[in-house]
Amino acid sequence: MLSQTTEYALRVMVYLASRSGEPATIAQIAAATQTPEGYLAKVLRNLALAELVRSQRGLHGGSVLARSAKSISVLDVVQAVDPIQRITQCPLGIKSHAANLCPLHRRLDEAIGLVEKAFARSSIAELVPEQAGVEPFRDASVVSRRRKLKVLR
Amino acid sequence: MLSQTTEYALRVMVYLASRSGEPATIAQIAAATQTPEGYLAKVLRNLALAELVRSQRGLHGGSVLARSAKSISVLDVVQAVDPIQRITQCPLGIKSHAANLCPLHRRLDEAIGLVEKAFARSSIAELVPEQAGVEPFRDASVVSRRRKLKVLR
Numbered sequence: 001m002l003s004q005t006t007e008y009a010l011r012v013m014v015y016l017a018s019r020s021g022e023p024a025t026i027a028q029i030a031a032a033t034q035t036p037e038g039y040l041a042k043v044l045r046n047l048a049l050a051e052l053v054r055s056q057r058g059l060h061g062g063s064v065l066a067r068s069a070k071s072i073s074v075l076d077v078v079q080a081v082d083p084i085q086r087i088t089q090c091p092l093g094i095k096s097h098a099a100n101l102c103p104l105h106r107r108l109d110e111a112i113g114l115v116e117k118a119f120a121r122s123s124i125a126e127l128v129p130e131q132a133g134v135e136p137f138r139d140a141s142v143v144s145r146r147r148k149l150k151v152l153r
Numbered sequence: 154m155l156s157q158t159t160e161y162a163l164r165v166m167v168y169l170a171s172r173s174g175e176p177a178t179i180a181q182i183a184a185a186t187q188t189p190e191g192y193l194a195k196v197l198r199n200l201a202l203a204e205l206v207r208s209q210r211g212l213h214g215g216s217v218l219a220r221s222a223k224s225i226s227v228l229d230v231v232q233a234v235d236p237i238q239r240i241t242q243c244p245l246g247i248k249s250h251a252a253n254l255c256p257l258h259r260r261l262d263e264a265i266g267l268v269e270k271a272f273a274r275s276s277i278a279e280l281v282p283e284q285a286g287v288e289p290f291r292d293a294s295v296v297s298r299r300r301k302l303k304v305l306r
Contacts, residue, residue, distance in 0.1 A: 001154060001237060001265050007244065014257050034245050074260065084154060091160065092187050096292050103280040104167050104289070107227065107271075112154050114267045118260075127257040136257070139249050 002078075008035045009043045009081040010074065014127045014136050016053065017069035023062025033137055043081055050080030069125035075116060077124065084116050155231075161188045162196050162234040163227065167280045167289050169206065170222035176215025186290055196234055203233030222278035228269060230277065237269050 011033035016024060026044070030037045044063060047053040052072055055063040065072065078084060087109035090097035101109065129136050164186035169177060179197070183190045197216060200206040205225055208216045218225065231237060240262035243250035254262065282289050 001268065002261060007261075010257055010261075011245075092164075092290055094290065094292050102282060102289060104163055107275050107280060108155060108160075108163075111268045111271045114271060115154065115264045118264045118267060122260050127255075127260060129255060136255060137245055137247065139247050 003082045005039075005043065005082045006078050008033065008039060009047060009077050010124075010127070011035065011137055012040070012043060012047065013052065013065070013069075013072065013077050013124045016063060016065050017124050018128045018136050019064075021064055023056065023060065023064050025062045029063065032135055046081045047077070050076070052076060052080055065124075069128065070123050072124045073120050074122040074124065074127070075119035078119055084112060084119075086112055086116070156235045158192075158196065158235045159231050161186065161192060162200060162230050163277075163280075164188065164290055165193070165196060165200065166205065166218070166222075166225065166230050166277045169216060169218050170277050171281045171289050172217075174217055176209065176213065176217050178215045182216065185288055199234045200230070203229070205229060205233055218277075222281065223276050225277045226273050227275040227277065227280070228272035231272055237265060237272075239265055239269070 012029055012035065015029060015032050024032070026037055026040060029035070029044075030040050033040075035043070044053060044055060048055055048063075048066075051066050053063050054066045055061070075084075087101065087105050090101060090105065094102075097105070127136075165182055165188065168182060168185050177185070179190055179193060182188070182197075183193050186193075188196070197206060197208060201208055201219075204219050206216050207219045208214070228237075240254065240258050243254060243258065247255075250258070280289075
């Protein structure tokens with residue numbers, strides 16, 4: 001029901017939100033969100049066009065959220081990469097349904113509207129796991145094992 | 154958000170419901186629902202497999218609803234042709250998310266659940282236009298013009 005592009009874009013946004021403003025490189029985002037790099041470049045471009053992400057080249061470059069994760073809704077992200085299509089006109093091109101959808105298309109549009117509303121109500125900030133130091137899309141145990149290895153070194 | 158297959162299947166069901174038990178041939182259904190015949194055969198097969206439609210060959214053959222349109226929900230139809238996929242396990246295969254989805258996937262699954270519920274509550278009978286003698290997916294004016302022509306002949 002939701003496209004792979006939508007899924008990737010949301011992972012990217014939640015991951016960037018979890019970094020609290022520290023820029024992330026394409027390679028870091030790809031690894032942390034399990035998104036193919038080629039795909040990711042396109043997703044990041046659309047997120048930047050929608051002014052949700054800011055990317056900077058160079059040595060300390062990378063991508064950050066363009067504004068606070070609290071102020072970005074799931075719907076903002078979805079609309080930036082793969083917009084939800086409401087049924088605003090008759091998909092069959094029936095003239096007498098133009099201003100007034102038939103019951104089927106009215107009902108389908110209502111269902112799409114429910115998703116749109118739910119997404120508008122959810123902020124990216126709400127989707128960042130609360131456990132401190134845990135990356136949103138990595139196994140908690142793996143991360144802590146890595147930390148332990150670092151400490152041992 | 155909803156697939157073309159879902160859209161076609163729902164049109165077919167609403168059209169059959171509007172015929173109050175009179176069998177419809179593939180050609181009739183294709184014309185009345187603007188569905189390509191090849192596609193339609195596949196959709197009808199899946200609807201028959203789910204026991205929502207009954208088809209009979211022969212001179213007075215055709216397809217009819219297998220039970221009352223009141224007792225068939227939109228969800229029944231969707232599940233027969235292109236099932237809604239709930240997020241029941243972590244799409245990233247993260248072990249620690251297996252039993253307990255991360256906030257992102259929990260929220261996405263909730264949105265999908267809203268659609269599922271809305272579709273379960275809607276019956277096919279509710280989607281048949283109330284105006285008597287009007288085919289659900291045809292221009293009312295065209296139908297009445299055809300009628301007038303018949304009368305003139």
